[in-house]
Amino acid sequence: MLLKDKIAIVTGAGQGIGSATAMALAEAGATVVTADIDGKLAEAAAQAIQAHQRKALPLTVDVGDVESIQSMVDRTLAAHGRIDILVNNAGVTRRADIMDITEADWDRIHRVNAKGVFFCLQAVARVMIKQRGGRIINIASIAGKGYAGTSNAAYAASKGAVISLTKTAAQQLGKYDINVNSVCPGVTRTALGEANLRVRAQEEGLSIEAMDAKRLEAIPIRRANDPADIAAMVVFLASPGARNITGQSYNVDGGIVPD
Template identity: 40%
Template sequence: MRFKHKTVVVTGAARGIGKAIALQFASEGAVILAVDLPSGEFRAADADLRALAPESRSLDLDLRDPAAIVEFFNRVEADYGGVQVLVNNAAVSRQVSFANLTPDAIDEITMVNFRGTLLMMQHAGRLMRTARSGRIVNISSIAGKGFRQTSNIAYAGTKGAIIAMTRIAASELGQFGITVNCVCPGITETPMMREWLERQSRDAGTSKSQTLRKLVGTSALARATAPSDIALAVAFLASDEACNITGQSLNIDSGTVWD
């Protein structure tokens, strides 16, 4: 119960990695504030979350809306007195080639992945500075470190920006007892990955299982990453055991890239 009585905000918690992270923290005693866009998936995830942590809540939040982010943190401060852990997981992408990436797609990817993450860190960081403690864990990607099998160049660019922002935020917030780290998943079994896998398979003229075996075969462990693998790493970085770790980007990718 490492997070008993702690308030943990998890973005993009409706499915995949975000849902796994929320459930992991809930299983360790946290009160979860799960945020995502409204959907049937999000309602189903809320039922699973409350089964583990009845005091947790699922709240609709559009990271493209700066005013909504301000309102959310005002509510968090009023209702919970602050936040001890922020996990920035929400992200969007498009399965599109370099030549066909449109300005509208670039704007949406940037607004959610880059600006949304930055604003969430900024507002959570203000509350954490007052408390002089806190943990921020951002979800980047090995695409942000140059892994070529990415959904598109804009997605990879925003994920690289998250790594850089993590380091700058860590340097600025460290004096207040706040750590900031990020996790870089590899090929992970999520709905987003399955969409990407379909495109790769279609382009290569192979089945999805064949494409996946070829992709994960390049990793040291020759397996795909599970959302639970990411959730365990995030929980570690948010725990007291990681109190002396900050500004780091940890690859959870079965040994696909080395840095």
């Protein structure tokens, strides 16, 4: 129960890495706000936590909308009075060659992945500054560190923005005892990851199974992530043992990207 009595918000908590992270934080003792643009998914994630006799509050949020973010923060404070942990996890992409990316793709991806992360961080940091403490954990990607298999250059740029923001925010918020770090997942078995796999299989004329085997060959440890692998790193970064770690972006990728 490393996170007993802590209040955590996880964005994009409805499925995949977000729902696994929400569950792991709850198992470590935190009360978790499961925030997602899909209200039904947010509700299901909260119910799964409650079924484990842990505390959760489902909220609908669009992280690309600053008013919606403020409402998420206000409702969390109304229910729980403080925010100790923010996991900026909501993210979107679409597999596309660099020459096929449209203005609409760029805007949609950056609205959620870059703008959403920044304004959630800013709104929650206002609360954490008053509290004199907190942990902010951004889910970036090895795409933001130049991973050669990155499927969309606009997505890679949005994740590079998250890694850069993590460094600057850590320097500016450290004096309030607020730690800001990122986790950079590699290949992870979620709806987003598997959609990518299906398109790659089609592009290369391979079966899904053959494409999956080829994908695994490019991972030194020969294993894709489960969402729980990312969740475990988030729990560590939120825990007392990580109190002096800030401004870092850690890969959880089986060794694909060496730094």
